[in-house]
Amino acid sequence: ELVRRFVVAVDNVAEGKSPREHVAPLRIEGPFRTVELEDRLAIAPTSFERYDLVTKVFASLDIDATAALYRTLRPLIDEAYTELGYPQARFDDTLVRAFAELLRAPVVVGEAELVPRIISQAYLDPELEDLSGAQKQLLRLGPANASRVQRKLREFALALGMSESALPRTRFYRAPGPGEGRHTLEDEPTPD
Numbered sequence: 001e002l003v004r005r006f007v008v009a010v011d012n013v014a015e016g017k018s019p020r021e022h023v024a025p026l027r028i029e030g031p032f033r034t035v036e037l038e039d040r041l042a043i044a045p046t047s048f049e050r051y052d053l054v055t056k057v058f059a060s061l062d063i064d065a066t067a068a069l070y071r072t073l074r075p076l077i078d079e080a081y082t083e084l085g086y087p088q089a090r091f092d093d094t095l096v097r098a099f100a101e102l103l104r105a106p107v108v109v110g111e112a113e114l115v116p117r118i119i120s121q122a123y124l125d126p127e128l129e130d131l132s133g134a135q136k137q138l139l140r141l142g143p144a145n146a147s148r149v150q151r152k153l154r155e156f157a158l159a160l161g162m163s164e165s166a167l168p169r170t171r172f173y174r175a176p177g178p179g180e181g182r183h184t185l186e187d188e189p190t191p192d
Contacts, residue, residue: 003073007080007091014097016132028054032140034114034121041121042111048142055145059152067159096166098134099157103168105135107147110175112139128173 009019028051033044070077074091081091106128113124123129123136131139138146150170157167 003076004080004083007077007084010091010098011081011084011094013101013134014094016101016134018133018137020137037111040111041114041116043114043140043142045142047140048145051141051145055141055148059148061152061156063152063155063159066156070160092160095160096157096162099153099162100166100168101132101134102138102153103150103170105131105138105146105150106171106173107143107150108139108173108175109143112173112175125175 005023009023012019030046030050033047034041035044036042077091081089081094086094108128112128114121115124128136128139138149141149147170154167158164
């Protein structure tokens with residue numbers, strides 16, 4: 001069942017969907033919180049801290065051992081992928097698409113402004129709000145945790161033999177401060 005959950009979660013991410021319902025045992029405890037900063041609504045740092053432990057565990061994975069486990073389980077993974085309805089497709093291709101999907105998500109530097117909705121919040125900037133469900137789920141980890149996860153995903157992809165040139169470079173979204181105009185998108189964050 002773990003292999004099936006893994007396959008469905010990766011397939012969801014590759015399609016841009018949040019895998020939330022398929023990784024329910026990893027559900028984060030505690031409420032999502034926001035904070036007002038100079039009349040702007042933003043994600044509270046305590047919301048990011050809820051993901052510290054799961055990020056720490058993920059970042060601690062031994063890449064060589066994880067890649068070896070993946071190769072050992074590949075027949076079961078391929079079988080589960082066929083059961084999912086992809087008899088002619090290769091799961092490895094889906095895994096590459098999932099890695100690329102998450103690596104394309106920008107790391108947010110600063111406090112991205114939110115707008116309230118009826119039962120949730122949305123990003124004010126359409127560039128963030130229009131990200132896929134999988135990418136927005138990664139943003140919920142917070143900048144430090146998202147960056148750690150992306151680094152580990154890149155390591156894992158390379159350990160599986162994927163080409164560095166096939167993997168998107170991580171971009172950094174610098175949120176505008178109060179009274180500032182638009183955000184900037186950078187290859188490397190500029191120092192504060």
